[in-house]
Amino acid sequence: MEQFGTEQYRIVHGDALQALENVEDNSVDLIFADPPYNIGKNFAGCIDRWDTDELYLEWCYKWLSLCIRKLKRNGSFYVMTSTQFMPYFDLFLRDKINIMSRIAWYYDSSGVQARNYFGSMYEPILFCVKDKDHYTFNAEDIMVEAKTGAKRKLIDYRKNPPQPYNTKKVPGNVWEFPRVRYRMDEYENHPTQKPIALLDRIIRASSNEGDLVLDPFSGSFTTAYVAKQLGRKCIGIELQDEYIKIGLRRLGLASEYKGETLHRTEKSYHHEEPAEQLCINF
Numbered sequence: 001m002e003q004f005g006t007e008q009y010r011i012v013h014g015d016a017l018q019a020l021e022n023v024e025d026n027s028v029d030l031i032f033a034d035p036p037y038n039i040g041k042n043f044a045g046c047i048d049r050w051d052t053d054e055l056y057l058e059w060c061y062k063w064l065s066l067c068i069r070k071l072k073r074n075g076s077f078y079v080m081t082s083t084q085f086m087p088y089f090d091l092f093l094r095d096k097i098n099i100m101s102r103i104a105w106y107y108d109s110s111g112v113q114a115r116n117y118f119g120s121m122y123e124p125i126l127f128c129v130k131d132k133d134h135y136t137f138n139a140e141d142i143m144v145e146a147k148t149g150a151k152r153k154l155i156d157y158r159k160n161p162p163q164p165y166n167t168k169k170v171p172g173n174v175w176e177f178p179r180v181r182y183r184m185d186e187y188e189n190h191p192t193q194k195p196i197a198l199l200d201r202i203i204r205a206s207s208n209e210g211d212l213v214l215d216p217f218s219g220s221f222t223t224a225y226v227a228k229q230l231g232r233k234c235i236g237i238e239l240q241d242e243y244i245k246i247g248l249r250r251l252g253l254a255s256e257y258k259g260e261t262l263h264r265t266e267k268s269y270h271h272e273e274p275a276e277q278l279c280i281n282f
């Protein structure tokens with residue numbers, strides 16, 4: 001296992017289970033975990049598919065337990081997986097930690113569409129806290145427009161005296177953010193890169209400046225990138241060399257890796273978006 005960066009911004013190149021074991025217990029303010037979903041994605045040549053669902057879940061239960069152990073008493077944990085496995089995560093976690101919200105990250109899709117069933121347009125996220133009476137939630141930092149109040153200028157006559165409806169609110173549990181597409185500025189060469197906007201909301205809501213944010217499956221290092229932008233410390237763990245290079249560059253920690261100069265992959269104007277995969281996440 002190799003480590004890069006500084007005390008503030010750390011990248012660990014290695015297996016999540018092993019790397020998590022090396023993190024001090026009760027030391028992390030916020031963990032965002034976006035593991036392989038066991039749906040056959042290709043992560044730099046490593047296919048995300050376990051021999052059986054049971055083996056996948058057995059592995060997940062190990063790192064889920066470790067994440068809980070590493071969280072501070074007032075820490076928060078956000079975890080994603082495919083829609084078909086999230087019910088198992090939910091059942092496993094609910095008597096070990098407090099599940100505060102079951103979030104649907106919704107996106108529109110105009111690529112190849114399912115024709116014989118209802119295609120998946122969302123990914124589930126659990127928001128959990130260790131202590132439901134003491135946890136960080138910066139509601140003021142993540143307010144969104146309350147459409148009824150802001151656009152229709154309605155008056156709430158139940159109040160005495162009647163008052164205009166609020167123009168801002170804390171987002172509900174359906175979050176609409178576009179997926180990262182090839183032509184977007186933030187695009188990196190990773191098959192399941194999460195949008196900056198998604199991590200921005202999570203990190204602003206559930207941590208404060210100077211807090212430690214950890215991502216055990218960093219991929220394109222969106223979590224660490226946003227954490228740094230927002231003045232948080234971060235630990236990003238990732239198994240694949242290819243993605244470590246993205247992390248080192250995105251976090252500004254190195255300009256070369258094993259003699260290779262790190263730069264963004266040149267985008268070709270004629271690039272075709274990969275066809276969206278059918279039947280994998282339903």
Ligand SMILES: C[S@@+](CC[C@H](N)C(=O)[O-])C[C@H]1O[C@@H](n2cnc3c(N)ncnc32)[C@H](O)[C@@H]1O
Pocket residue numbers: 014015016017034035036037043190192193194195216217218219220221222223237238239240243
């Ligand atoms: C769903 S992706 C994470 C995407 C990331 N959230 C982003 O925004 O780019 C899962 C990542 O976990 C990595 N991975 C798979 N098995 C791992 C393991 N045992 N330890 C650490 N990382 C692993 C994969 O290489 C992949 O990049």
